[in-house]
Amino acid sequence: MIELNITVVGLGLIGGSLAMALKDLKPKNLWGIDIEKSTIEAAEKKCIIHKGYTKPEIPLKHSDIVIIALYPNLTEKFVKDNIKNFKKGAIITDVAGIKENLVNNINSFIPKSLDFIGGHPMAGSENKGLSFASKDIFNDANYIITPVEKNREENIKILESIAKKIGCKNVVRITPKAHDEIIAFTSHLTHVLAVALINSDILNVETSLFIAGSFKDGTRVADINSSLWVELLTSNRKNIINKIEVFEEKIETIKNAIKENNKSIIKSEFEKASLRRKELV
Amino acid sequence: MIELNITVVGLGLIGGSLAMALKDLKPKNLWGIDIEKSTIEAAEKKCIIHKGYTKPEIPLKHSDIVIIALYPNLTEKFVKDNIKNFKKGAIITDVAGIKENLVNNINSFIPKSLDFIGGHPMAGSENKGLSFASKDIFNDANYIITPVEKNREENIKILESIAKKIGCKNVVRITPKAHDEIIAFTSHLTHVLAVALINSDILNVETSLFIAGSFKDGTRVADINSSLWVELLTSNRKNIINKIEVFEEKIETIKNAIKENNKSIIKSEFEKASLRRKELV
Numbered sequence: 001m002i003e004l005n006i007t008v009v010g011l012g013l014i015g016g017s018l019a020m021a022l023k024d025l026k027p028k029n030l031w032g033i034d035i036e037k038s039t040i041e042a043a044e045k046k047c048i049i050h051k052g053y054t055k056p057e058i059p060l061k062h063s064d065i066v067i068i069a070l071y072p073n074l075t076e077k078f079v080k081d082n083i084k085n086f087k088k089g090a091i092i093t094d095v096a097g098i099k100e101n102l103v104n105n106i107n108s109f110i111p112k113s114l115d116f117i118g119g120h121p122m123a124g125s126e127n128k129g130l131s132f133a134s135k136d137i138f139n140d141a142n143y144i145i146t147p148v149e150k151n152r153e154e155n156i157k158i159l160e161s162i163a164k165k166i167g168c169k170n171v172v173r174i175t176p177k178a179h180d181e182i183i184a185f186t187s188h189l190t191h192v193l194a195v196a197l198i199n200s201d202i203l204n205v206e207t208s209l210f211i212a213g214s215f216k217d218g219t220r221v222a223d224i225n226s227s228l229w230v231e232l233l234t235s236n237r238k239n240i241i242n243k244i245e246v247f248e249e250k251i252e253t254i255k256n257a258i259k260e261n262n263k264s265i266i267k268s269e270f271e272k273a274s275l276r277r278k279e280l281v
Numbered sequence: 282m283i284e285l286n287i288t289v290v291g292l293g294l295i296g297g298s299l300a301m302a303l304k305d306l307k308p309k310n311l312w313g314i315d316i317e318k319s320t321i322e323a324a325e326k327k328c329i330i331h332k333g334y335t336k337p338e339i340p341l342k343h344s345d346i347v348i349i350a351l352y353p354n355l356t357e358k359f360v361k362d363n364i365k366n367f368k369k370g371a372i373i374t375d376v377a378g379i380k381e382n383l384v385n386n387i388n389s390f391i392p393k394s395l396d397f398i399g400g401h402p403m404a405g406s407e408n409k410g411l412s413f414a415s416k417d418i419f420n421d422a423n424y425i426i427t428p429v430e431k432n433r434e435e436n437i438k439i440l441e442s443i444a445k446k447i448g449c450k451n452v453v454r455i456t457p458k459a460h461d462e463i464i465a466f467t468s469h470l471t472h473v474l475a476v477a478l479i480n481s482d483i484l485n486v487e488t489s490l491f492i493a494g495s496f497k498d499g500t501r502v503a504d505i506n507s508s509l510w511v512e513l514l515t516s517n518r519k520n521i522i523n524k525i526e527v528f529e530e531k532i533e534t535i536k537n538a539i540k541e542n543n544k545s546i547i548k549s550e551f552e553k554a555s556l557r558r559k560e561l562v
Contacts, residue, residue, distance in 0.1 A: 122492065122493035123494075124494070125494070126558075141493065142490055142491060142493065144491065170489075172490045178486075182486060183491065185481070185483075185484060186484075187495055190499045192535055193474055193532070194495070195535065196535055196550075197470070197471065197528065197531075198554045198558055198561075199553055200466070200527045200528040200531045201466065201557065203462075203467075207463075207466075207561070208451075208560070208562075210425065210463045210467045211403065211423065212404060212422065212468060213404075214471040214475070214501070217498040217499065218471045218498065218499055218502075220494075220495070222555065222557070222558040226547075227548075229547075230547050230548050234539060234542055234547070237542070241540055244532060244536045246483055247532075248529070248532065251473065251477040254477055255525045255526075255529075258514050258515060258525075259518070261515055266507075266510075266511045266514060266515070267507050269476055270476060270505050270510055271507050273475070273504070273505060274504045274505055274507065276479045276480070276503070277479055277503040278504055280479075280488070280489050280497070280500070281489075
């Protein structure tokens with residue numbers, strides 16, 4: 001790849017997976033930062049990074065691109081705490097699942113010599129930590145970039161190109177505000193539903209004997225990283241409440257149709273759903 | 282396998298898959314019945330069955346086991362219409378996703394010389410038809426058998442043994458009534474949620490650019506066989522309404538906690554969900 005030094009901050013599931021995928025692009029140097037010494041050691045041993053650090057100063061000073069793969073609140077804190085450590089002209093991006101406040105906050109204090117461009121690779125799994133990291137999670141994934149006016153076009157293009165090169169299928173630009181509204185539906189709502197579904201189990205039987213694919217799939221993400229998700233949902237409160245309410249109306253429509261034995265309404269909801277699902281692929 | 286003649290009625294996704302799986306067990310004869318001549322021809326060409334029929338008389342007269350893989354209402358009609366065609370002593374079973382009314386109705390008119398034992402292989406896919414059939418759908422699946430008092434123990438055991446031999450992981454017995462209540466939660470509710478989720482899309486964007494695994498998994502079964510599912514849901518009305526209402530309470534709990542920024546409630550719901558999901562595997 002281009003002769004760049006790249007640093008990934010936070011070698012968890014996403015950061016570790018990104019490092020693996022980026023290493024294949026052969027950057028000049030790929031460094032990792034993590035507060036856990038054991039994580040750094042594991043990443044070095046697996047050759048996921050060229051070198052790892054528990055202190056950010058050294059790698060940041062020489063990094064052209066810094067990808068922060070921390071929880072949203074820690075992402076902002078990391079940029080703030082290290083504002084003097086970044087290399088002049090560096091592109092800084094992140095992977096957080098909420099964008100509006102984060103992007104605005106960081107842009108409120110970042111100097112002109114640095115370019116913070118929000119990013120959200122829509123990849124992951126129900127697991128967390130470096131040991132579950134895999135570069136394959138980006139294959140055919142969506143990667144959302146949420147630029148603002150002050151971001152430099154050439155830098156946005158560099159990030160887009162990297163996202164494509166690590167395997168992402170669609171790399172789209174959208175405003176941070178639109179991102180949060182859309183993601184409230186496509187990601188936050190789906191996680192809430194999975195949790196609510198599995199928590200609705202009031203059967204007095206061994207449920208696992210009576211499930212099939214629909215239940216397994218519908219609850220896969222119910223095994224959830226609760227600290228991260230509490231932060232995501234409460235930070236995106238207005239949007240997620242709105243999406244839950246739209247969903248509640250939809251389920252009410254189906255419930256009432258079943259109650260009233262109104263087969264034509266049920267059928268029409270089902271046919272609409274089938275068409276939409278087919279279009280997704 | 283045992284020297285038995287087996288007939289599968291209805292060579293759709295489930296019937297076709299069953300025929301494929303049963304053929305590996307080497308029954309004396311494996312016959313198929315379908316009203317579509319082209320389906321019979323396709324099944325014969327693929328060697329899924331030894332011979333196929335569009336009229337049921339001949340195969341039924343010689344079949345020790347008849348597996349009816351039709352929609353629930355057609356299952357009852359098939360038994361009634363063919364009540365004189367079955368071989369004396371035959372075991373008749375079905376694959377319908379609802380059991381109480383069906384099992385009661387069939388048992389109300391079936392002669393003592395025939396043994397109807399309700400069954401529900403919890404396998405399938407979002408597709409329908411013989412072309413999607415695969416014997417693999419039973420691998421590690423659950424198979425529910427819903428016997429009633431008049432069923433003969435040795436016949437139930439034969440069905441259980443077949444279910445195991447085609448690859449099912451758990452073969453459980455439960456009453457038809459309990460089946461319908463449990464399935465309302467583990468299968469019917471999950472399908473309703475998938476449909477309601479995808480129909481809640483009020484975004485003015487190309488949604489597929491902003492989704493990841495949780496949305497794909499949570500809506501997989503929204504591409505639904507609407508005729509079959511309208512019948513399943515309306516036939517199991519009381520149970521499914523009850524399960525939807527329990528679910529609505531759960532989502533309301535999470536929604537209110539998000540609204541009130543009550544992180545400890547959200548966290549506790551998430552932690553409960555995580556534990557339960559881990560137990561499922």
